[in-house]
Amino acid sequence: MSSKITPIDPERDALASTVTDLVRIVGRLDKKVDDYQCENRARFDQMDKRLDGMDNRFDQMNQRLDKMDDRFDQIDKRLDKMDDRFDRLEKNTNERFDQLELLIRQALPKQ
Secondary structure, eight states: OHHHHHHHHHHHHHHHHHHHHHHHHHHHHHHHHHHHHHHHHHHHHHHHHHHHHHHHHHHHHHHHHHHHHHHHHHHHHHHHHHHHHHHHHHHHHHHHHHHHHHHHHHHSOOO
């Protein structure tokens, strides 16, 4: 009986050694995966902070642009008022020139 057990022992020892090596390799891989996950989380956190900062800057820029747009609207309204005023002045001036022309024609002797 001992002769039959002897050949199995080296195969079992080799198998146990292989399984032990495999467990060690899987343990190292698991550790590396954990390390990479931690590193990736840290990088994603940094990216999130950067993106939050960019979002804040874009929000500030949008607020500034909205204020500038409001100012341009006010300027546009003022220009419209000035344009209306100039139109009225031009109409008034044209009417006066027409009246002046009529007075001059009436004052000139007829030929």
